[in-house]
Amino acid sequence: MDHNQLYHAIFRRKSVRRYNPSPLDEKDLMEIENLLGKLEPLYPEIKTKFKVVSTEMIKTRMMKKAPHYLLAFSEKKEGYLENVGFMLQQMDLYLSQWGFGTCWQGIPKPRKEVLESSFLNYVILLTMGKPQEALHRDITEFKRKNIEGITDLSDGLGLLEPVRLAPSSTNSQPWYFTGDNRLIHAYCRKSNALKAILVKKFNQIDLGIALYHLKLAADHQGKSVEFTVNNEAENNPPDGYYYVMSVKVNS
Ligand SMILES: Cc1cc2nc3c(=O)[nH]c(=O)nc-3n(C[C@H](O)[C@H](O)[C@H](O)COP(=O)(O)O)c2cc1C
Known part of the structure; x- marks a missing residue:
């Protein structure tokens, strides 16, 4: 990831909650998978796993649907929550610069089969997709x-x-x-x-x-x-x- 680009994303990113329901292209999803393996940790000794799933794998609990959900799993060790925040924020910034919407969401929950698909604990997710609202904002709008x-x-x-x-x-x-x-x-x-x-x-x-x-x-x-x-x-x-x-x- 180009750190300079990520830095500039800070000043214009925003949460996107309305998405075009169509999925991202396969090659973009592959690129995302590839990046997930390269996220920089805050605590390298804590085991983590990041996984992209689609809408039917998520109980959205009143939140608007997104075509994709980027889930974070982690070992429960001292600092694991800060570690997940630190790592997944790299994707939030990267996807925003790339032209995709994201939103950190604590309310939706993955379905049982997804929760059981990893020996690590589910922590939180980012919604992800093509935005159907403004993707960026001006600094004065924060x-x-x-x-x-x-x-x-x-x-x-x-x-x-x-x-x-x-x-x-x-x-x-x-x-x-x-x-x-x-x-x-x-x-x-x-x-x-x-x-x-x-x-x-x-x-x-x-x-x-x-x-x-x-x-x-x-x-x-x-x-x-x-x-x-x-x-x-x-x-x-x-x-x-x-x-x-x-x-x-x-x-
Ligand atoms: C850990 C975390 C959990 C969040 N959970 C939700 C959520 O469940 N639903 C939601 O709509 N937004 C959620 N948000 C998004 C925040 O509401 C949003 O980041 C905040 O209002 C600032 O707005 P901005 O992201 O547009 O700068 C969450 C954000 C974080 C960091």
Whole structure:
């Protein structure tokens, strides 16, 4: 995948929920399968599997149908949700740049035979197909918190602006970033006990998505990143947030 193209997708991608029901061409589906084997993980040691299935394999549960569904399966290990967010966001950006619509969806569920087709656990899916609504949007059309709502950093390097634009479940944008331009600490908002049961899983996926945008932003500036744990940051979260991980930005 061309990182530069993925980076530019950040500033115009949007969720697509209305699709042309006709399937993608066989050769495009093969290209997608090929890319699924090349996704970059956040945690290489966690086993994952990505699979494309068609509508009849999915209980759509009130969501509009899509011709294809890109399913993520994973081993359940510490960080697996962030890992899936990080990996599948690469497809979200890639497909958007390529001209196909996608939407992260937690509500639909694969049918039993699909769930049982892998020894790994089903995590989440992306809908996928030819869009029957606008595929892209202008930067002014993003509905997001302003930069002060997600960080106390001055973001002099512009690394967090692409993170600000990342998609999240119910557009909750549960992330917060502190530190400095060379070591950025990522936190996730805590939910009250009842809500936490429903949203914690999705919020961890959201953080993985945001961390991928951060990595792409660094790549774009010719910098590399290392994902790490910082004990001081872990022990000093901002009020109402829990620690996720830290990102070392190397020039
Ligand atoms: C983990 C996750 C789960 C989501 N689940 C749903 C869903 O079940 N149904 C839906 O219509 N949109 C779902 N979304 C899409 C979000 O609502 C959408 O990304 C957010 O409102 C921001 O809009 P944008 O993607 O157009 O930037 C989900 C997004 C994420 C990241």
